[in-house]
Each structure stands twice: as C-alpha cells, then as structure tokens.
Amino acid sequence: MARMVAERADAIAPLAEVFREHGYEGASLALIGKATGLGKGSLYHFFPNGKEEMVQAVLGEIGQWFEDVVYSPLRNQSDANGAIGAMLDSTDQYFRSGRRVCLVGALAVANTRDLFAQAIRGYFVSWVDALQSALIRQGRDADQSRILAEEAVLAIQGAIVLSRAMDDPAVFQRAIDQLRKRLVIENDTSNNKGTIDDSPQNEGRLV
Amino acid sequence: MARMVAERADAIAPLAEVFREHGYEGASLALIGKATGLGKGSLYHFFPNGKEEMVQAVLGEIGQWFEDVVYSPLRNQSDANGAIGAMLDSTDQYFRSGRRVCLVGALAVANTRDLFAQAIRGYFVSWVDALQSALIRQGRDADQSRILAEEAVLAIQGAIVLSRAMDDPAVFQRAIDQLRKRLVIENDTSNNKGTIDDSPQNEGRLV
DNA sequence: TAATAACTTTACCGATCGGTACAATCGCGG
DNA sequence: CCGCGATTGTACCGATCGGTAAAGTTATTA
Numbered sequence: 233m234a235r236m237v238a239e240r241a242d243a244i245a246p247l248a249e250v251f252r253e254h255g256y257e258g259a260s261l262a263l264i265g266k267a268t269g270l271g272k273g274s275l276y277h278f279f280p281n282g283k284e285e286m287v288q289a290v291l292g293e294i295g296q297w298f299e300d301v302v303y304s305p306l307r308n309q310s311d312a313n314g315a316i317g318a319m320l321d322s323t324d325q326y327f328r329s330g331r332r333v334c335l336v337g338a339l340a341v342a343n344t345r346d347l348f349a350q351a352i353r354g355y356f357v358s359w360v361d362a363l364q365s366a367l368i369r370q371g372r373d374a375d376q377s378r379i380l381a382e383e384a385v386l387a388i389q390g391a392i393v394l395s396r397a398m399d400d401p402a403v404f405q406r407a408i409d410q411l412r413k414r415l416v417i418e419n420d421t422s423n424n425k426g427t428i429d430d431s432p433q434n435e436g437r438l439v
Numbered sequence: 440m441a442r443m444v445a446e447r448a449d450a451i452a453p454l455a456e457v458f459r460e461h462g463y464e465g466a467s468l469a470l471i472g473k474a475t476g477l478g479k480g481s482l483y484h485f486f487p488n489g490k491e492e493m494v495q496a497v498l499g500e501i502g503q504w505f506e507d508v509v510y511s512p513l514r515n516q517s518d519a520n521g522a523i524g525a526m527l528d529s530t531d532q533y534f535r536s537g538r539r540v541c542l543v544g545a546l547a548v549a550n551t552r553d554l555f556a557q558a559i560r561g562y563f564v565s566w567v568d569a570l571q572s573a574l575i576r577q578g579r580d581a582d583q584s585r586i587l588a589e590e591a592v593l594a595i596q597g598a599i600v601l602s603r604a605m606d607d608p609a610v611f612q613r614a615i616d617q618l619r620k621r622l623v624i625e626n627d628t629s630n631n632k633g634t635i636d637d638s639p640q641n642e643g644r645l646v
Numbered sequence: 647t648a649a650t651a652a653c654t655t656t657a658c659c660g661a662t663c664g665g666t667a668c669a670a671t672c673g674c675g676g
Numbered sequence: 677c678c679g680c681g682a683t684t685g686t687a688c689c690g691a692t693c694g695g696t697a698a699a700g701t702t703a704t705t706a
Contacts, residue, residue, distance in 0.1 A: 390597025397547035
C-alpha cells in the first residue's frame, strides 16, 4: 500500500488547482478534500487556519515559482532580451494559453481581495518591477520601461479574461505575439544597433 | 410613504452591484435582499428562476447600456475617431478608473462561466467588432484593426485586474492614456470640431 | 520495543445556503 | 367599495457550509 501519511507540500498543487477553478468561496472543504485526497482532519492538521491559510500557502508557492522562473531572470540574467522572451514563453505555458486562470488575478477582483491584499500586490509589483528592470537593460528609457512593463503585465491578465470569455486560446496567443513584438528587440547580427521608436504608433519598437 | 410595490426594473441596478462585489456564488439571497430591499418572496416573484435569472437580467441590462453608449457609436458614428475617444471616456467612468469590477469579466474567469457563456461571449465579441469597425473607418488596415481592437478590450480588462491588485486607480488611468495614444489619431488639422485643452491633465490634447 | 509525535477518521456543531409554500396585504379597475 | 391579480412577509425545507473535538492509527525515535 502506498504511504498513508501525506506531506503538506503534496497538497499545495491540488489546492492551487481547486482554488483556481472554484475561487476562494467556491472551493468548499468537500471539493478541497476530493482534490487533495485529504480529510478535514488532515487538512486542518496541515493548515490550522483553514481555507485562508491554504490560499496563503498556495500564493507563497506561486510567488516562489514566479520568482525563480520569471522575476529573477528578468532582474539578473545578463541577456535581458532573452529573459523577456523566456518570460513570454513561460507565461504562455503556465497559463496554458489562457485556459488556466491566474489565481492571483482572480483573487484581485473577488470580494476576498482584502484578505490576501499583500500577497496579491506583491505578486504584481514584483512582476512589473522585474520586467521594467529587463527593459531598462535593453537600453530603454526608465519611464518608458515602467509604462511598457505595466502594459505587458496587464495585457497578460486581460488576455486570460478575454480568451476565456471567447473560449478561444488563440486570443491569448495573439496577445503574447503582440507583446513579443513590442518587448523583444529582434537582433539581426548583420545590421546596426538601431534606435527605439517611442512614437505612439510604434511605441517601443525597433526601427 | 413611497410606493410599496416595487418594479422588477428597479431591482436590476442593485443586483448588478451586489453581483459585482460578491460574485455569483458569493452573492447570497440574504445579501441580495439587503441590496435590493426585497424579500425572497418578491425576488422569486420577479425572477422565478432565482439567481441565474437575476444575473441574466443584469447581463442584459449591461449589454444594452454598452450597445447604446459604446458599441453603436463605434459602429455608426461618422466621426470614428471621436467615437473611440468617447469610448475611452465612458469606459473610464463606467469602471470608475478600475475601482469597479467588470461583472462580465469576473464571470468569465469564474467556474460559473458556462451558465452565462453566451452573454459573456456576446459582450466581448460586440465590443471588439464595434471597435474594429471604428478603427477601419479611421483608415486602418482591417487585419491590424482587428488586432488593435482585441488588444484594447483586453487591456481594459487587464487594467481593472491590475489596478485593483495594486489598489491604485492611476494604473487604470495610465492604461486608458496609453490606449488613447495608440487608438486616437490626433493629427487632423483639417476640420477640427474640438478644442484644445491646456489644463495640466490634458495638456495640448484634442478633447 | 516502548514512548512519542505525526497524521487520519469519524461524528458532530451551529449557521447559512438556495429555494418553496402560502397566507396576508396591497393597488387598481370595475 | 368590491374583487382580483400583483406583490410581499414569514415560516420552513433539506443540503451544505466552515470548523471543532477527540479517539484511533501510523510512523519515528530513543
């Protein structure tokens, strides 16, 4: 027989899925128990503060994953341009082209926002800051990078909403494509370094 | 004493607010009763199919409002450029610079999406189609207009999420500003119906 | 192997859920 | 002023909610 004694860490991933799919209030202890394979006793053993602690644990795990896979490369990787491209790839995979909801974004628009305000805010602030850092290292102006980073993060959240509303992952993928055009500087080794066009129509595009 | 007998139409606005603030599952009949001032008896008299019918009624009202105020001008107004600008103004006001959640967007990411899939899809399809129509009438390429319209609608949804997550309406307003730069063509020196606003907020912009 | 800690099962709690039934009340046309 | 349909208040339903208590079982350690 497989091990009867579970570990807290094993519950995090199923918890994340059930909260993503049903939201904070919609995820009942019955659903949570089914998703994790744990009874109430075990759940309250690992998370004495109930659902709130479960979500906090999930948010911590999500934050750590993004820190390792997305934010840290954006901040530290010498190839800023490559880090931005990798961010778009990771994001597309993580959100399954919009089929998977962003739990943090969903919590941000729910009435339970205040309970997790700090974690929600931190998630997005880190993302925008890290992306801005990479954009600046690409050689862009700091203010323009700020705007661009905010626009990019916001577009990803909006793309999830819209692609789910349309029930069409292509919507999400088009949004990622557009972001790639606006954020990643194509480097033809043959030609000059080029300049960055900050005009409204071609904002941030290399010309 | 005010009239004791309520009308169904009077309940729609409070219903919209309570569903916006608490979501479909989170809006209990107790909350709904408090928000509308109606008891269960009245509520089930006006909406025999319960909460689902209430939300459908709200979605219908929302759709009608956007049709009248946003979509129709985008499609039919001869001044396409002006209609786009007006759309951004209306949107900023309607969503209270991100302080007010988009019910349709919130339903799109909730697990109850399937119940209202048709209305949700119609809301966004109409928006994107109408905006594309205006962009084409501005003289833009059809394919590019499609992409741009999708990006704009998506950005508005994302801006709501992000500005709520940050608890900062300025995030929403920056997003609207950026959209104005990208969507509204300012260079029409020919027949200029507007005036130049020199106030700090709108310096040098056509209003 | 005995003691102890970690984990699980089960039964149960009061509160609230969405929804129903129905009698009482209201406004209005006759 | 009557009668009738539209509206409302209230009591109630079974189900489920999040959470607690405590006895039982398993793994770890000494």
